[in-house]
Amino acid sequence: MIRTIIFDMDGVLVDTEPLHHDAFFRHFAELGIPMSREEYATFLGSSTRNVYQLLKQQFNLTEDVETLIQRKREHFARAFEADTTLELLPGARALIEELHRAGVPLQLASSASKETIGRVFGRFGLYPYFDNLVSGEDFPKSKPDPAIFLHAAALAGLAPAECLVIEDSANGVTAAKAAGMYCVGYRSEHSEGQDLHHADHVVAHLGQLKAAQLLAMGRES
Template sequence: MIQTVIFDMDGVIVDTEPVHHYAYNQHFKQLNIIVSPEMYASFTGNSTKNIYERLKEAYNLEDDVPTLVEIKRNLFNDAFDNKEDLYLLDGVEDLIKDLYSNGMQLVLASSSANVTIERIFNRFNLHQYFTHKVSGEDFPKSKPHPAIFLKAAELAQTPVENCIVIEDSTNGIQAAKSAEIYCIGYDSFHSKMQDYSKADRVISHFNELDFNTIKNIK
């Protein structure tokens, strides 16, 4: 029986991708580099630190990675605070409340930085529903490495066979499967150039899930 649901955040709980896209592109202009849509799509599910490690190597950037990360994070924070039309994805709040009210443990495992997770959880009052929040910035390797999901299961004190992951990215789905955790792929209209073939189940709206459906996944 499933005891713990591990949620990704960006693209699953809230669509902050337009804000990230704006911040990254502002920074790319400052750095005078051109990043292809294909390369940008491959970043999905990676931590900001890992993304800038790749960019520094690919474009021989002068600034060190912490400096690059800080500049991008400041651009994101300014855009996030000024963006009024930022909402939870359709149906996810109802699912979170349904799972929580029925005693399901909820854990967040996001590649976003801790400060970004806190910003979003504060804005949408989500702290009350989740027992743990795990950030990708605390791991040397990003998704598709399974470390973040293994840590989430460990913190939940739940065997991986009693967990599920809800993910929207190729890298996240691969990370869940490498952790040997059942994975539901969320393929929404926000998703771009992601591969859901390795997911155990694919949904296009959160109304396809509820407590009873998830509890009995085998």
């Protein structure tokens, strides 16, 4: 039986990926790092820390990881504050509000930094709806490692089998399944190229999901 819903943030609640893309590629240009679209796509669902740990080793970067992270976050912060058009993805607020009215506890498990989560939750007034916010920056490994989802379940005081995850990335779906959780894959226009076939259920719009339907999904597995 499903007793809590765990949301990813980027690509599920809000599409900040273009802002992250811009911040990363501005920084890559500063560092002289060549980056293909295909290679960048493999980073989706990973924390910024894990990305720079990998790049530091791959390209023998002289800056320490903390310095690299801070520079990328500076680029992101400027882009976020300048973007007045950013909105929650279609159906996100309605689904959150419906689940909240139904008394379903909500958790966030995002690879984003606490700073980015705070920016998004502050701008869109999401704090009242969520019991716990878990950031990937607190874990040594990013999704597809299941640690972030297992921690969210522990904070909720529930077994993994009682948790349902909504994810838009292949890494996120893999992590949810590795954690022993039911997973809904969200195949939006922003998740192009992400293999979600191993999700238990896939939707193209959050409006396709209803509270009663989500709570019943665990009985399908």
